[in-house]
Amino acid sequence: MKKPTARDAIVKTAARLFYKQGYSNTGINQIIEEAGVAKSTLYQRFRSKEDLLMTYLDTTGSANISALTNAASTATNPKDKLLAIFDYLQERTTQPEFHGCHFLNLVYEMPEGEERARIEIKKQKDNVRTLFAQILKPIHQEQLADEIYILFEGALIGHKTHHDTWPIQSAKNTISKLL
CATH class of the missing domain: 1.10.10.60 (Homeodomain-like)
Structure with missing residues (x-):
């Protein structure tokens, strides 16, 4: 090794x-x-702590989108792919080393003017939105990607606030009703 x-x-x-x-x-x-x-x-x-942060955001973003894509690949139809992503999220949040969304944690502590980090965080979040749109494309429901994304972000924030998985389950229930 x-x-x-x-x-x-x-x-x-x-x-x-x-x-x-x-x-x-x-x-x-x-x-x-x-x-x-x-x-x-x-x-x-x-060169700086900010450069190190940018590497962290890029590396974490790649790992995150890969994990979500892998979770989706366990299912065959768009609805089940989305639910599999939320199942993955629910499983992930029960791990002791889970401390919330890497990107949301950072975006809230970034002072105004830290545009370089905010742009990278937005890019990573847009990658999640794009993944949802790609999953929904076969059923011509790409327009629901933003709604699914909001459910995803809300589930992350709800979990962080309540330290419980019910916000994730609630998001899954909503997806089941939407699709």
């Missing part, structure tokens, strides 16, 4: 810390210490 590079260690550590304790509450010195690298090593690979 290939030994992780210093860059990999930095990204993995930053991702864990940004997700668990937030971007604003994570300092470069903590990332350096927990990744076991020198400050110069970090700055050779990332």
